[in-house]
Amino acid sequence: MPETSPPPLPSPVAIGVTVFRPTPEQVAALLARAEAEPRRTIVFDNGGLPPEAAARLRAGGGLVLSGDGNIGVGGALDAIARAAAAAGAAQVLLLDQDAAFTPDQVSDLEAAMARLRGSHPPPAVVGPRPEAAPGRKAPAYPRRPGVPDRGGLVPVEFLATSGSLVDLAAYAAIGPFRSDFFIDGVDLEWCFRAWARGHACWMEPGTALPHRVGAGVIRLRALGIEMPRQPLFRMAAYLRNSVYAWRLPHVPRRWTMRQATYLPLQALLVWADSGYRPAVAMRLAGAVIDGLRGRLGPPKGLS
Template identity: 30%
Template sequence: MKFSAIIILFYPERPILLNNIRLLENNGWQVVVVDNSPQSHKSWLSSSVEFRHCPENAGIAHAQNIGLLLARQQGRDYAMLLDQDSHLTEHLLQTAKQRVIEAQSRYPDLAAYGPTIVSEFDGQVVRAKVQRAVPDEHGFLHSRQIIASGKIIPLAVLSDVGLMEDALFIDGVDHEWCWRASRKGFRIISDTQVLLRHKQGESRKRVLGMTFKVGSPVRLYYQYRNILILLRRSYVPLYWKVRNCVALPVRWVINGWCLEQSKERRRYMRQGLTDGLRKRAGRYRADQ
């Protein structure tokens, strides 16, 4: 079996990136790097790395699609999607290869396999509070969705499920693809035997006894807009719709009044609501 790893860059940290690439290549993974940064980072990389540059920042979905199509064209069987700030280990890379093949042998309808995510901020396993994954006797967890980083896709399923949705640009891309795969009868699995340290958001903020993820202000635009876009779709789980309808006003208060850059955050949230109602997708533009 042939494996590719697709790393998406946007102003990456050099030591983390190069260490991940070294581990991948030492463990037999072909590496594809798609760079959404304005300035190319190709000079950091060896000639063994397949490199593509999108200086206009085409979005994470488009960048992932570039990598997935390239891996499929080159005859790879599986492709792993990776964010630039995930921390790989030799154990993860060796074990994930074996376990995804085992998972597909047990569940031929597998669309995506992923590790258990460990938060970079507190070292705790990230678990859903609602719609928890269902364990089986083999150490696999049957899930509604898994995040993009560490997700391994058997490339043959792209013919049925399709690629990532470019128009969403960033937030919700990973979950939407999983829900679309489930609607077509495929299975989403994570693995208790493989752990991946991953940084979700840029920091954490505790307000009124609750901990909130803090990201850049512009991410609020995509979060609000894409929630309104996805709420209209029948295959999106009802629990997700209810949870986010409840969360939107809470996020408004926290981001708009309790965090730094609150005025800018309110502006992006307003524009996200406006464009979501208008079904306007794609990249955010200041002149829209």
């Protein structure tokens, strides 16, 4: 955690970045971004940020936070949100270590949030349109039924945390991100909870963020299905958290029914991509059982 009280924020928006074992190129991009950004940068180090990079961030007025080892995405985002609020920020823009998002794009989201002032339900988050980085798959944000567009913004069921501008007053009312989900589904669950608690999630289609999740794409061309190729522990966490979320009252039944059809196909696609290895099938089946039994926390095989 920061050793001294930081000076007042130069902007009502703070920039929060989560990092885990960043590459030298990612560290260089993070430093360059923080130095070009007039807003306060808050970095949560889940492990692997070089000490010299942390020192350079602090010297430039940034905050560098850490926990006891890797506490996951949910825990890191909560620590960033708390630090931003304590420093006097009204909003925090969340990014992961791969995100290429410029200060001007942050301003676009600030302007979008300003257009939503006085709207009902009040905004919880505004994020950019997702795009696929080369060789990757972009997430899809389903439109929220029954809610009209407003000021060129599109109401969505959920959006990825990376690139999202979160209103901190709404965050306080909605509650923290689920640290027990650890890595996957954190954003989806929080956005559904935001809607259930009287807040809205919006996409700004006029600005875009390329997504670099996974290492390539797995495709089932016959059914038109594609998904990021992820480490097995991440797919297992995604399955576990998705199945567990079905019991949550704020997760809409329409989403549960959609996933009940789609998740088995995704699991089959991952198994086929592994060469139909029995160990992979057992791991995925075990993840479903963990979700049904509510066994959450850090996923097995995390490395």
